[in-house]
Structure formats: C-alpha cells, structure tokens
Amino acid sequence: MFNKKSSAGTFLSKALLGLGIVVLLGAFYTKMAPFAPTHPRPDDSKADKLKLQPGFTAEHLYSPSENGQGSWVAMAFDDKGRMIASDQYGALYRITIPAIGAASTTPKVEKLKIGDGSVSQSMGTAHGLLYAFNSLYVMVNNRVTPELPRHSGFYRLQDTNGDDQYDKVTLLKELEGNGEHGPHSIILSPDKKSLYVISGNHTDAPEMDAYRLPKTWKEDNLFPLIKDPRGHANDRMAPGGWVANVDPEGKKWELVSAGYRNAFDMAFNETGDLFVYDADMEWDIGSPWYRPTRISHATSGSEFGWRTGNSKWSPALPDNLPAIINIGQGSPTSMLHASNAKFPAKYKNTLLAFDWSFGIVHAIHLKPSGSTFAAEREEFLSGVPLPLTDGVIGPDGALYFLTGGRRLESDLYRVHYTGNEPLLSSAPVPPVNKENLLRRSLEKFHEGPNSAALAAAWPELKNPDRFIRYAARIAVEHQPVSEWKDKALQEKDPVTAIQAAIALARAGDASVKSALNENLLKINFKGLSESQKIDLIRAYELVILRLGQPDAAQKGKIVASLNPGYPSNSAELDRSLARILITLEAPGVIEKTLALMDKKDDQGNTMPGGETATSSADLIMRNPQYGLDIAKTLEKMPPAQQTYLATMLSAAKTGWTPQTQEKYMKWFRKAFSYQAGRSYIGFMDKARKMALANVPEGKREAYDKLSGGDLLTKNGNDLAQSVYPKGPGRRWETETALPLVENLANRNFQQGKDMYNAITCGRCHVMAGEGGNIGPDLTQLATRFSTKDILESIIEPNKVISDQYAATQLVLKNGESIVGRITNEDKTAYYVSQNPFAPDMVEKVLKKDVVSSKYSSVSIMLPGLINSLNEEELKDLVAYLKAGGNEKNPIFSAQAAKPQGGK
Secondary structure: OOOOOOOHHHHHHHHHHHHHHOHHHHOOOOOOOOOOOOOOOOOOOHHHHOEEOOOEEEEEEEOHHHHOOOOEEEEEEOOOOOEEEEEOOOEEEEEEOOOOOOOOOOOEEEEOOEOOOOHHHOOEOEEEEEEEOOEEEEEEOOOOOOOOOOOOEEEEEEOOOOOOOEOEEEEEEEOOOOHHHOEEEEEEOOOOOOEEEEEOOOOOOOOOOEEOOOOOOOOOOOOOOOOOOOOOOOOOOOOOEEEEEEOOOOOOEEEEEEEEOOOOEEEEOOOOOEEEEEOOOHHHOOOOOOOOEEEEEOOOOEEOOOOOOOOOOOOOOOOOOOOOEEEEOOOEEEEEEHHHOOOEHHHOOEEEEEEOOOOEEEEEEEEEEOOEEEEEEEEEEEOOOOOEEEEEEOOOOOEEEEEOOOOOOOEEEEEEEOOOOOEHHHOOOOOOOHHHHHHHHHHHHHHOOOOOHHHHHHHHHHOOOHHHHHHHHHHHHOOOHHHOHHHHHHOOOHHHHHHHHHHHHHHOOHHHHHHHHHHHHOOOHHHOOHHHHHHHHHHHHHHHHHHOOOOHHHHHHHHHHHHHHOOOOOHHHHHHHHHHHHHOOOOOHHHHHHHHHHOOOOOOOOOOOOOOOOOHHHHHHHOHHHHHHHHHHHHOOOOHHHHHHHHHHOOOOOOOOHHHHHHHHHHHHHHOOOOOOOOHHHHHHHHHHHHHOOOOHHHHHHHHHHOOHHHEOOOOOOEOOOOOOOOOOOOOOHHHHHHHHOOOOOEOHHHHHHHHHHOOHHHOOEEOOEEOOOOOEOOOHHHOOOHHHHHHHHHOOOOOOOOOOOOEEEEEOOOOEEEEEEEEEOOOEEEEEOOOOOOOOEEEEEHHHEEEEEEOOOOOOOOOHHHHOOHHHHHHHHHHHHOOOOOOOOOEOOOOOOOOOOO
C-alpha cells in the first residue's frame, strides 16, 4: 500500500508503464505535458497519511492484522478503561492502551477467554459491542462456522467469578440475518436504563413486545415494482432495517424506527434525540430512486421508506420522514456523538460519521430547526485509503478508531486535541425548544391506546412542522379506529383531513374507501401548497393501495380534480401526479408524460430533494475501485426525471396510439446509451419488457428491436459486447501469472484483442490504430518493457507511483480536502481533474485557500482488471499487448488468429 523506493530510472519507467496499461490512468493522459507539482509524499508513519482538522494530533497505536489477529470492525471501552475489539471473522480481544503522552504507546493485547474456553463457547464476529450494566453486550453477526458456531444474535457476557474473564454467556435474542446487512450496533439509552440495537435490511425484524411504529407496514407504491436485476435484496420487504429498544435483561423489545436500507450505526445527542446513519445502494447510482448515504433523525415511530428494488419512497411523501442531511456515496460503518470528547466547543452538538469506502469521518454539526434539526457537514478526518470500521470516544476524551474490514489491513488510531481553543466542557448544553418538546409529548401516545391521545394529537395533524404532524398521526393510529374513524371522514380542515385520511387508509378497512375518497374530493387541489398537493395525492394513493380502486364515478372525479394540474412546474409533484393519473388511466396522460420527457432534464441523479453534501467527483480518487461507477455515471448520467416517467409509463395499458407507442419505445434505445450503476441497464430492460407487454402482439417483435433489445445481453443486465471473459477468474498475483505468460507461442489473436476490449483498455488507448484517443498509444509497449514489468504494473499499481501522475490531496483552510490529479497551475490556482472518464472537466482551487498538499499513497489506477480472466484469456491478452496488436506477429498461430465468432 505504501511507496517503495527505487532508482530514479526504474521508478519512472515502471510508473509510466502502469499508467499506460490501466484504463483509469489512460484517461488522464492529455496532449499537453502533464503538470507535476512538488508536493510531499506521506511519511512512512501510518498516522502521517491522515488529514486532520487544525489543532488535532493522530497516533497509530496498533496493527492487529500484522499480529495475526484479523481485521477489527467493532470496539468499546469497559468499566476499567480497557478497549474490547472484535475481528470481523474471528475472536474478541482486550486492549490496554497507554495514556496520551506516555513514553511507550504500545498497547497490551490479549485474546478474551469466553465461558469455559471451548470452541463452543467462542465469541466474536461482532458488528456491535457495548459495556453496560456490568456486562459486555455483543451483537454477533455470523454465518455459523465450526470455528465460531455462534448464531447471529444479541448476547450478554458477564464475569460472575471475579477472574476478569467472561464466564457466563447469555443469548438474549437470536436474530435471523448475517453479513454486511445483518445485525449491527448497540448503544446505551440517554437515561442509561436500557439499550438500543440496530440491524440492516437482511435481518428479519423479530416479534416485538411493543411497536412504536404500528405494525401495519406494506410496500405502498403505485410505481411499477422492478426488483434489483442482479438479485440484491429481492426477497427483503418492509420494514427493512430497524431500530429497537431493549431492556438490560433482553426480555422486552420495542420497535422504535424502521424503513432503512442498511443502517449500520446510531447515536444520541445531548438532548436525547436519536440519529441513524443509513447506507446507499451503489448499484442504483444514476437511477431516480437512488438514495445517497444519509443521516436521519430517528424519532419515535419513524419510517424512512426503504423498499426493495426501485420502490423506495420519495422523502417528500408524508408517511415517511426525510433525512436531515444527504451525505453522498459511501459505506457507513460507525457514528458517534462528540459530546464526551475533549474537543473544541464547536463540536458540542456534532455527530462524527464514518465512511468505509472513501475514508472520511464527516463532522455533522446539528442545529435545532423546529422539532428536528438542520445539519451542516465538514470533513473532520480523512485518509487515502482509510477503510474506517468503528470509532468511540475514550475515557480520556480522545477519539479512537479502527480501520480494516473484509480482511483488509487493520489498524488502531487515536486522535486528540492539542490546540488552544476552548474545549467542550465549557460549552453549554443546547436547550430543547418548544417544538421539540411538543413532538415528544405526542410521542408518549405511541405506546398504545390512551384516552387523552386524540384530544392532544388531532389538532397537531395540521401543525406546520412536518415532524410534529407525523408524530400526531402515529399517535392517532395507535388508538382504536372506531374512536376516530367518523372524525376522519367528517374532517373539514383540508390539511387535517389529508393526514387523517392517510391514517385511516393505513389502519382502516375497505368499508371506509368510498367515504374516504368523498371527503378527500371536497379539498380544493388548486388551493394547496406544493407539499400539501403531494400529501393529498399520497392519500389517494394509499386508499387505492390499501383499500382498492375507486368506483368509476369517483375515479372520474379524482381525475377531474388532478388532471388539470399535470404537468406542474415541480419534478416531485409531477412524479406524484404521473403515478396517480397513469394508474387511474386519465385522458391524455400518456401524451402529457411524453411531452414532459421531451423537456431538458436538469435534475440530479437522485430523488428530488436528494442533493448531497459531498461532491461525487471528489470521491473518485479517494478509492478508484469504488469510484469507478461514479466516474462512469458522471461522464454520461441518465436523465433522472425522464427515467422515472418512462418507468411509470410501463404500467400504462390503455390510451396508446401507434405514434405515442413508437416514440416511447425509441426512448428506451436512447436510455441504453447512458451510464450508471451496475443495475441501471437491467432496470431499464425490465421496464422495457413491461412496456412491450402492452403493445399489440403483432408489433411486439418490431418494437423489441426499436426499443433496443438487440443492444442487450441475453439476461438483459448489460449491454451486449462481442465477448465477455469466460473465466473462471482468479485473484492474479505477479508470481502466479508470470510463469504462464513468460514464454508465449501459438496464441489466439482474436481472443487477446477481445479481452483487451472486454476489460475496457480500448476505451482510452490506441492499439494498432484502433481505440480511444484519450490515452497513449500502446502499440510499442513490448519494445520498452519486460513481461514482468507489464504484469507487475497491472497487478500492483500501488507499488510504484510516479509523482508526474499521482493524485494529490489538497487540504483547504475550511478543513475540507480535494483529491484529484493536478493538471496545471498558475500564480493563483491549481486546476484539479477528478474524473478519469471526463479528464477535461477540472475544478479550479485557489491557492490562497490551500493550507497544504501531499501526494496520495494509492495509485489512481484501478487494480484487479484482469481478475475476471482465466489462464488462457490472460495468456492471449498479454500476447496481444506484447505484439502491439499486430495479428501477423509470430506469437500468434495462423489458425488461432482467425476470428472466433465473437465479432
């Protein structure tokens, strides 16, 4: 992972070789000579690669992976100030850490003895650890193995004989789910009387003793359901990821919040408000249903709308709550509140959120906003690379964090403040405002029937604060329907009537359908604000989804009320209108929707309101492997609104003309020209096939071709390519690959060329006159480099990195950092290229805003491109490279040089 010194000539030649072969680097060659600024490289110390806020100091304390102790992903401090950590696939360890400033910083590490020490008593594979109530609580996340037979679940470990080991193991709750979407973290409640646990969407929500979120959840979407084309989470339905409150004995479980994808961690702030850090789905990048990583205020009974495939709810819908901040792409692993840290006072009400993929600790500064919070982000800490797994504030007020996971190199760090600013202890606790107190008073009615609930909650259904309205509605839903059904059907205030209708649609039965629609029809759609219009449409949707389609007369009235307002001037409102009007087969809705799709689409690649706090382009070079999908998407991003409307139109069975059907089908062919996450093509193909089911049978074959069916692979998940690697691939190493390719003869020219293009080299590089013109010509590669050089530069791109082409991390005065390749500079600014697929797009960074800069210790070349190849494919690829794309080179046999049917 770190640079190795060599002679100047060898260093430069090998670096240039690697840059010439690997696709990501090729995109960074330009016609002008690349600019090579003189920035320092990170020192050998692992702590030196960290970018910190001013006044903070980092120490590297320990490397468990270097000591054969696995890759640590969870940690906690016990009552004696010792750290306990867990290997992701192994045991628990206890670490005694020297104090800050001690002469020696080497920790004492011991493997914990659990129970009687037998294999059956082994404990580990934890995603969550917490010491509380004289016990160590362990959230085991495990596919059972003979070495670690513990099933996933919530465990309590106790020392009953005083020998400082955990001899008693109690399973508090077995959980069905494991892996990276399994059961995760544990935290202590603000009153220190109970525990909170959190799990991802591949963990079944167990039967609870109580439900703050009423157990009435359904998929609730008129949008045509398309499950992930690659099969991810296709059997996972509502409620998705969840949060529960548990008593110390593990006897009472209460569901608090749900509707997450893979919420990994949570934290309380000083006012006792709970926040959850939820993950995105990187395969959905570029799709209109993509949800970035985000932090949500997990209020009592809250729902956040994750649903499988493309059915995730918009944050604008009233029956779920929005995030307080969308961070962007990443992999959340840990979150904590900094109130106990000996940090400057500005961090008094700050969450620290850890991203594994891109190596950033985000500081999320919270500020009360009505009954919830607004949030601002800054980059607290980062590293390239820095696969963050867990963090905790220690008894000494320092931040301790781990890196590792997925068997990566694992390290333990400590960060403490050495500057001169006033510390947290001098900062006052933020007061709880009146809106927050009102919301909490309503949440007391989420515990079940209460005779005082309706009088308190009903007036707040029209409160201007969305979180208060939500809390009031959940309070109403907890009361017997018979006590408020008539009240809901007779409500005259439009805002109250809409919220009451949502509650009744969720809690009532089909007997109220007609009366509920009639009361909603009394509301003047034109007189509502945009958000109120969305709420009204959602009420109609839920009546349809939960209680059934309206009769013909009511259908006509609903269409007459809504159709004149479509299209609107709002992307979100148009999505809501399209869903309801296409479902109700409104006259002219197909023509209106196609006309909307003709408009220029300036919307981003997420749901409306999905703007992110981080720049997608800035993430690419922080981790090229995970940044590849981002780079491709930003190069040619699909139009989000068109994609959404086109998918919705696949549900339209009537109202088509030959002209509208042909225009619609042509759109799909164009859609396949865009680039997005791995599932994008498959989603579009499934929508296309749903649309084909609605065309006349005699025209289906023609429309299949018109809509791009000929562009796709047989399974429809990818665009057709002449040849894909057959594999099976392997994790190639230079030592294992070199003997196979050192002496090549009678190789297959066509297969070598196909593999060259299959792993996308030809996209950027010229070989024998063919290929892209962004990268250098590779035709003469073999005249300059040995076979070993070629292999080594492909397989080990981090081994030697030329300063001329290295990524640079610029640290700015505001604490942020920018990572990219500096292509030029003038007296006042650096010009930074961050996307290898769009190298001409540069960000101008003023030098006066830059505090420092250093080269990244990680190559911007993407590793592993050849890992999809089998032995014969690898041989033919290397032969093609060594031959410079010359079919007549003696390395190829005459017979093998003939096309193999792939072209």
